[in-house]
Amino acid sequence: MGGGAGDLPAAASAVDPAAAGPAAASAPGAGSWLPQSLRWRRTSTAEADTAERGMLGLLRSRVAARSVPVGPGPQDYLRTLEVEPPGGDAAPAPGKAAAAATDASAAAAAASGDGARLPVVLLPGYGAGAAFWWRNIDGLAAAPGLRLFAVDWLGTGRSGRPPFSARGHAEAEAFFVDSLAAWRAAEGLEGRKMVLVGHSLGGYLAAAYALRHPDHVQHLVLVCPAGVPEKPEGWESRFSSPAVPALRRALFRAAAGAWEAGVTPGAVIRALGPWGPGLVGKYVGGRFSYHGQPLTAEEVPVFSDYFYHISASAGSGEFALRHLLSPGAWARSPLRRRLLGLPPAGEGGPGPAPAAADAAAPAAAAAAAATDAAAPAAAAAAAGPGAAAAPPAAFPPVSFIYGEHDWMDPRNAVALAAELDKARPRAVPSDHDVQIIPDSGHYVMVEQPAAFNETLLRLLAPWLPRG
Template identity: 30%
Template sequence: MRKLAWGVALPTVILAGFVGLLQLLPSPASPEALADAEARMLSVVKSPLRHQMVQAGSYQLHTVIIGDGSKPPLVMLHGHGGGLAVFAQNFDALAEGYTIYAVELLGWGRSDRPVFEGQTGAEAQAWWVESLEAWRQEMELDQFTLLGHSMGGFVAGSYALAYPEHVAHLILADPGGMSRDVHPKNGIYYNLPPQRIVRLAGPLGPALVSFGREMEVERSPYAEGTLTDYYYQISAAPASGEIAFRKLLGVTEWALPLLAEVEALPMPVTLIWGEGDELVSPENGVRAKELIRTSELIIIPDAAHSPYSETPQAFHDAILNSPFRIR
């Protein structure tokens, strides 16, 4: 029995010691490094853009604006672990038809990162929806096209249900919450959460952020290491958004599945899915299209969970050629 106990304890002690050692080493993460990584991502954008820290209630949301307001507004929301610069490859093409407002959700990117103190999925949902509504009021936007990817798709759909009068066209790209069930491997991964592992890894953290993003990294047009550095800096920043997300996504199911409510969406909805998405199956899109009154489903071949970066041209075409596009 003593040998068995020692056999379990020794690896635990060694692992704890190794993690402790990593914590003593200098980390390459900092607010300045995040701003630099973001700037390198945005260097591919040819259109003039401006940054704005928008007061949204008690917090500030980092926003990039492209255009002078003469074209219909398009509000873009990134997914879990991302920031507005993930859409860098899309800005120029979409700016042909829209004034772009790319927003970093509360608790992510360079937006404020307050400690989320809620205990339920409903509180997490409201945290993002109400901060986005406060942002809208500050920006004085009445109606707009709202695009959300993955977790941002969940927030976009939730916002459209809460404030339908402000959403003229809803675009959901590989959105979260389009099924009640969650594959346990995904539920466990997001409940660790991955950001905590990256922080614990200290200087080894940058090597971990490519996990699950292989296609996106492989097809990246940015200088080598730019994309992974950007994701790393976001992940290594103080914990905030991922804490709220854990209240929405359990190990085996969503606390508030969006699929249960999509029938109530009154505006036209464009669903975009990567055919090879293993995180959020395209079958969820098929079910959603059957439920949403006015909708279209575009499945993009040769794309996985992030078609905006894996197949950007097809992603642009899906948006700009939509019969629901506001002109």
């Protein structure tokens, strides 16, 4: 975390669907002194706020939106959407929001019955934002016993954009994990366990959080997660071998070079200037029409506007990508090894191959009580160099949800779940469970929202009120 230009937004605001309909997202040039036609990058904080309000205007639920400080810098805050409980106290009017909740702890204390409700935190994937869960919020909000949040990771979405200075995957993970831990404390959730529901790269980071803070997590739900398998040996040769056509080799080298140099989709959108919104609009119109329930004519412009503004905002957390994943989206520290308690590849040998891991996994999982890379110094010293970074015995239940046509191959999770079953007993019936939702792809929660919600609630049934 670190400082950056700009001031922290107002601590909280409440969005009433009746007052923040989809039309709000098209308000031109709000908060900018330059006309749209003279600006290269067509975004501003005020316009991003309007775009977010447009997304929340698609909901029936009332949502309190606030920026929760997680560090000393003016850009150290996490944008937080909390759903008002059905039948609960009315959210404050937008003009009175700051007076009603001047900090996160006051906002948390103001909610009635929060201590009895299970905190469920929806975490978006790479390049996405908290409002990507808009099709799920109404259905999940109707389930009894949940306190529902959607939170932008630091440096992404509508969260603060501090300078990103991390080097290596451990520092990159800490950028996100430490800020989420600070958010939990600021929200008054200390002493409470929360459910983390992370999509794509957000699933990888949610797992990293659970490995670091297993006592904070009731249940870990990984939705189409990145970073589960290990990179196959010789994967690059598929593109770099002399037998591969020269053009294909050149394209691979260019793509891999851009990846390692930190070129990101957000950087491309910012560089395109006035052509950025059109590119995002075309992407949204096509990308979300392949599977399940296509976006409606009402949703497309609102979602496109929101997607553009979070993509065109100052670069920050997006630059973690090359530190967390290598070209081809292979994790530099794969979850399979970490959840099984195996040492990182290259430490104490390459480790057992997947076919031979069954016998080694139980012993490795039970060998250490250290919690990932953040294990106490004494445990690390006793274990010695190259020791297994095994999850503790009390590691929370973990479940997986995939789309049938997901480009993140669900077979990797199925194989991992079988290894986990042999390594340790299931804490609850849905532990180590893998669910695949038909007629959906990588954005399963958008493409099949009803099926996704039903699946998620079934996985969380052990923690929810019965009847």
